[in-house]
Amino acid sequence: MEEINVLSRKGESTRLPKGISAGEALKSLGEKKGNPAVAAKVDGELVDLSRSLEKDCTLEPLEQNSEEALEILRHTASHVMAQAVQSLYPEAKITIGPAIENGFYYDFDCPDTFSVEDLPRIEAKMEEIIKRARPINRKELDRQEAIRIFSQREETYKVEMLEELEDPTVSVYGQEDWIDLCRGPHLVNTAEVKAFKLTGVAGAYWRGDERNPMLQRIYGTAFFSKKDLKRHLQLLEEARKRDHRKLGRELDLFHVSDEAGPGLVIYHPKGALLRHILETFEKEAHLRRGYQMVIGPQLLKTEMWKKSGHFENYRENMYFTEVEGQSYGIKPMNCLAHMLIYKSTIRSYRDLPIRYFEMGLVHRHEKSGVLHGLTRVRQFTQDDAHLLCTPDQLNDEIKGIIDFALDMLQLFGFEYEIELSTQPEKRIGTDDDWERATNALEKALLDKEISYKIRAGEGAFYGPKIDILLKDALNRRWQCSTIQCDFTLPERFDLNYIGADGEKHRPVMLHRTLLGSMERFLGVLIEHYAGAFPTWLAPVQAIILTVTDRQNNYGEQLYQRLLSGGIRVEKDLRNEKLGYKIREAQLQKIPYMLVVGEREVEAGGVSPRRRDGKDLKLMETDDFTRLVMEENAVTDTVLKVK
RNA sequence: GCUGGCGUAGCUCAAUGGUAGAGCAGCUGAUUUGUAAUCAGCAGGUUGCGGGUUCGAUUCCCAUCGCCAGCUCCA
Numbered sequence: 001m002e003e004i005n006v007l008s009r010k011g012e013s014t015r016l017p018k019g020i021s022a023g024e025a026l027k028s029l030g031e032k033k034g035n036p037a038v039a040a041k042v043d044g045e046l047v048d049l050s051r052s053l054e055k056d057c058t059l060e061p062l063e064q065n066s067e068e069a070l071e072i073l074r075h076t077a078s079h080v081m082a083q084a085v086q087s088l089y090p091e092a093k094i095t096i097g098p099a100i101e102n103g104f105y106y107d108f109d110c111p112d113t114f115s116v117e118d119l120p121r122i123e124a125k126m127e128e129i130i131k132r133a134r135p136i137n138r139k140e141l142d143r144q145e146a147i148r149i150f151s152q153r154e155e156t157y158k159v160e161m162l163e164e165l166e167d168p169t170v171s172v173y174g175q176e177d178w179i180d181l182c183r184g185p186h187l188v189n190t191a192e193v194k195a196f197k198l199t200g201v202a203g204a205y206w207r208g209d210e211r212n213p214m215l216q217r218i219y220g221t222a223f224f225s226k227k228d229l230k231r232h233l234q235l236l237e238e239a240r241k242r243d244h245r246k247l248g249r250e251l252d253l254f255h256v257s258d259e260a261g262p263g264l265v266i267y268h269p270k271g272a273l274l275r276h277i278l279e280t281f282e283k284e285a286h287l288r289r290g291y292q293m294v295i296g297p298q299l300l301k302t303e304m305w306k307k308s309g310h311f312e313n314y315r316e317n318m319y320f321t322e323v324e325g326q327s328y329g330i331k332p333m334n335c336l337a338h339m340l341i342y343k344s345t346i347r348s349y350r351d352l353p354i355r356y357f358e359m360g361l362v363h364r365h366e367k368s369g370v371l372h373g374l375t376r377v378r379q380f381t382q383d384d385a386h387l388l389c390t391p392d393q394l395n396d397e398i399k400g401i402i403d404f405a406l407d408m409l410q411l412f413g414f415e416y417e418i419e420l421s422t423q424p425e426k427r428i429g430t431d432d433d434w435e436r437a438t439n440a441l442e443k444a445l446l447d448k449e450i451s452y453k454i455r456a457g458e459g460a461f462y463g464p465k466i467d468i469l470l471k472d473a474l475n476r477r478w479q480c481s482t483i484q485c486d487f488t489l490p491e492r493f494d495l496n497y498i499g500a501d502g503e504k505h506r507p508v509m510l511h512r513t514l515l516g517s518m519e520r521f522l523g524v525l526i527e528h529y530a531g532a533f534p535t536w537l538a539p540v541q542a543i544i545l546t547v548t549d550r551q552n553n554y555g556e557q558l559y560q561r562l563l564s565g566g567i568r569v570e571k572d573l574r575n576e577k578l579g580y581k582i583r584e585a586q587l588q589k590i591p592y593m594l595v596v597g598e599r600e601v602e603a604g605g606v607s608p609r610r611r612d613g614k615d616l617k618l619m620e621t622d623d624f625t626r627l628v629m630e631e632n633a634v635t636d637t638v639l640k641v642k
Numbered sequence: 643g644c645u646g647g648c649g650u651a652g653c654u655c656a657a658u659g660g661u662a663g664a665g666c667a668g669c670u671g672a673u674u675u676g677u678a679a680u681c682a683g684c685a686g687g688u689u690g691c692g693g694g695u696u697c698g699a700u701u702c703c704c705a706u707c708g709c710c711a712g713c714u715c716c717a
Contacts, residue, residue, distance in 0.1 A: 105712095113646065116711090202712030203645025210714045214645050217712070249653080258690085258708045317716090362717085367643050368708090370715065382717065467717095479717065517717040548674045575674070583678035597676055609677060 007058040016053070023049030023188065026061050037061035038069045039185045048138055048185040064224045074099035076136065076187040077196050077222035082106045083178040084125035085218070094180060095157040095206065095215055102232065103221030107204055109157065114216050119198040122218070126196065133191035134175045138184055146170050146181065157206070195229040196222035239474050244526035245373040251531050251588060254374070263371040263378030265519055270539040273568070275518055277537055279359055282383050282515070285638050289404060291357035291385055296337025298361065302327035304336055307492060309428040313461040317364045334360035335511055338386040339493045347497040352507060353389035353397055360384045374523030381518040387510040388495065394508050398444035398483060405468050405481040405514050407638045412525065414470040417477065418450055421458035421465050428462055429488035437485035438464040462486050472528040480516035480524070532589040532611060535631035540590050542608070542628070544571040545581040547597035554601045558594070558621065565625045582609070
């Protein structure tokens with residue numbers, strides 16, 4: 001029999017019969033059993049375990065504990081689901097069904113509408129398919145042949161996709177009598193799908209384009225073990241419990257009223273206090289890094305927005321109003337006023353860089369369907385800044401912003417990911433400017449040795465951007481910080497400075513936010529901390545709980561003393577049992593509960609109980625104040641610039 | 643904006659083509675209490691808003707507003 005050389009990942013070469021399957025070959029190479037392979041890498045290319053090896057190659061297993069393996073499992077699960085759906089709804093047409101971050105989906109065109117009540121039926125059908133434990137087959141077909149087959153099955157979407165492909169041959173996967181056009185790879189048998197759950201239904205446009213018909217999408221998730229699936233479902237449950245809309249109400253932070261208008265946040269005292277704490281801290285941090293605070297007007301003449309390109313490119317998102325025959329646009333961004341401040345006098349190269357900072361309130365008309373709690377609203381405040389500098393200073397300024405942003409995220413305990421977005425179709429400015437701007441951003445990232453992902457065509461209309469996505473305690477990503485490089489607006493507004501050569505030069509402008517929108521960031525913070533804010537941020541840091549009303553006088557004195565000492569303190573002097581007061585304070589997630597009974601009155605101190613249940617025992621009132629002040633000082637990591 | 647679902651007391655949730663109900667919260671009273679819920683009583687609703695069908699609609703139908711899950715878009 002003819003043989004081939006197969007090189008293992010350990011670098012050992014073994015002779016095996018030609019045509020052996022990748023799976024069999026892996027066994028022969030003695031790849032360990034404990035973490036079984038779900039696919040193989042042949043010469044670096046991911047293939048099915050059933051793929052036969054026809055020539056000398058390198059062979060590695062793809063084991064269960066990798067992201068790629070999960071993707072294959074989920075992709076296979078999506079096929080099983082599609083088979084189940086088509087067997088239950090013969091009129092359903094298949095479209096696409098990929099693995100996604102935490103699961104998979106499949107989009108169908110079907111005259112019947114699916115609802116969540118239908119999911120158990122589909123799941124049951126999937127179980128049947130899995131129980132039959134049929135092999136999953138791959139076939140290579142001539143493209144025309146594939147078009148014929150899918151036409152016969154009236155899979156019009158598949159035919160459309162096939163007609164757009166250029167390859168002469170395509171691969172088709174299937175089990176039993178069900179087939180799908182697919183690149184693969186897949187698991188070798190439907191029985192390998194051991195732990196799955198369908199999680200939802202939703203509409204989705206064909207090919208993601210809102211001009212196309214809407215399909216019905218079914219979401220699901222799958223894991224290699226029931227245990228992993230359970231853990232994932234628990235994580236979803238945890239996320240639901242942390243929902244900032246729910247906590248916002250329970251902690252009495254804010255509400256959104258349909259009376260006042262959708263997407264407009266109404267802050268209650270504690271929510272407003274949180275913002276005050278966050279914003280005074282941020283203002284201080286900016287001042288210490290050489291930023292200057294400015295305040296621009298809420299509306300500017302529409303002429304200004306035409307000049308800047310916003311009217312042309314951003315009009316659908318803006319609110320306009322007319323007064324005395326003059327049209328005004330409510331600002332969706334803060335940059336215009338900042339440029340006017342720059343232009344208000346003649347600037348020298350010695351003045352640069354100039355860093356204008358504004359807690360800028362902006363309005364953006366968002367489509368009704370996208371509004372969501374605090375994270376997607378129509379009126380929000382940005383911790384916005386515009387930096388004007390010479391081209392030479394650009395690199396240092398970008399790096400300075402990145403440092404600032406990362407210091408900030410670290411304070412809150414966020415992990416992060418970085419993306420670089422390049423020029424979109426709808427844009428202003430020359431290609432040359434875009435290239436310079438993109439290079440400047442990229443160079444700063446390279447200099448700092450930060451890894452990043454490129455998002456082609458995702459930049460703002462006036463410039464490319466670096467986005468810092470923060471990852472919260474549940475590993476969800478949020479876009480908050482953004483750094484946008486802009487050569488165009490300085491041109492349009494004729495900004496300039498006098499250089500050392502006595503000539504006029506054009507400054508570069510950087511637009512940037514750190515936390516982004518204060519409302520979104522607050523929403524993210526609420527979920528990140530599950531409402532239990534660290535002491536420095538907590539709107540109420542301590543609450544005085546008297547044991548009986550005989551301590552109310554002392555409680556009142558203590559309250560005044562802590563309040564004037566700068567502690568954010570409340571008091572609960574009600575005629576209730578201590579256990580009841582503790583329960584309420586605990587549900588309000590207040591960091592310290594100050595129990596005040598006979599003993600404390602006698603000693604003239606306090607007995608703090610920490611939110612985590614720990615009893616700190618009787619202490620001097622001043623010692624408690626010091627304790628809180630020490631916790632407040634965690635912001636020094638951002639305030640004390642290295 | 644699109645697709646689907648939902649809208650009942652401040653909150654969480656029942657119920658029915660025939661007078662809308664509970665727990666928590668609220669109020670009143672009793673209780674004076676030591677680390678996650680003391681007891682009793684009272685009050686609270688044109689069932690999102692507007693039409694229609696019907697003897698009768700909170701329930702069925704239509705429209706509208708809002709919310710939720712996604713899609714598209716995005717700080």
